[in-house]
Structures are given as C-alpha cells and as structure tokens.
Amino acid sequence: MTQxxxxxxxxxxxxxxxxxxxxxxxxxxxxxxxxxxxxxxxxAISLYLEVKGIPEERIKFLSLQHIEVEA
Known part of the structure; x- marks a missing residue:
C-alpha cells in the first residue's frame, strides 16, 4: 500500500x-x-512507519504562503 x-x-x-x-x-x-x-x-519515512506506525491523528498540510511585511 502506498501513502x-x-x-x-x-x-x-x-x-x-x-x-x-x-x-x-x-x-x-x-x-x-x-x-x-x-x-x-x-x-526515514519507512523507518518511522516501521517503528511508530501511522499516527492516528495526521497533521494535514493546508498551504504555504509568502507574506510581506515592513522590517
């Protein structure tokens, strides 16, 4: 099974x-x-899954934003 x-x-x-x-x-x-x-x-993913399994509550990535501010 692929993830x-x-x-x-x-x-x-x-x-x-x-x-x-x-x-x-x-x-x-x-x-x-x-x-x-x-x-x-x-x-690293394979080893993580082998040791810890898939987390019950997976963090969902929503977006990546670039924000401009005065510095």
Missing part, C-alpha cells in the same frame, strides 16, 4: 538540504544533494 506525505525542504546555514515530513512529527533528515535528500527522506 502520500508532504515534505518541506529547506537549506541549512551549512548548505545542507533538510527535509521534514509534515504528517510524521520528528521525521526529518538531511543531505548534500536534492536526489540524495529524497532517497534519505523515503528511508
């Missing part, structure tokens, strides 16, 4: 890419390249 998850990707100060799986609290990883990050993220 879909929302993954947020950021670049850290050290240049590494960091992924966080929205629906799985604490499920995250990092890598130097995007392709490597996606492979590691899939592995």
């Amino acid at each position: 879909k998850f929302t993954v947020l990707v950021e670049q850290g100060e050290d240049g590494y890419l960091i992924s966080e799986v929205v629906e799985l609290p604490g499920c995250h990883t990092q890598a130097k390249t995007y392709d490597e990050l996606m492979e590691r993220t899939k592995e």
Whole structure:
C-alpha cells in the first residue's frame, strides 16, 4: 500500500538540504544533494512507519504562503 506525505525542504546555514515530513512529527533528515535528500527522506519515512506506525491523528498540510511585511 502506498501513502502520500508532504515534505518541506529547506537549506541549512551549512548548505545542507533538510527535509521534514509534515504528517510524521520528528521525521526529518538531511543531505548534500536534492536526489540524495529524497532517497534519505523515503528511508526515514519507512523507518518511522516501521517503528511508530501511522499516527492516528495526521497533521494535514493546508498551504504555504509568502507574506510581506515592513522590517
């Protein structure tokens, strides 16, 4: 059975890419390249599900917004 998850990707100060799986609290990883990050993220998801299972109450990702403010 396949499942879909929302993954947020950021670049850290050290240049590494960091992924966080929205629906799985604490499920995250990092890598130097995007392709490597996606492979590691899939592995992190598989390990998370193997150990913790799918959370009963899944966080639902609604949207990503860019907001402009005076600074």
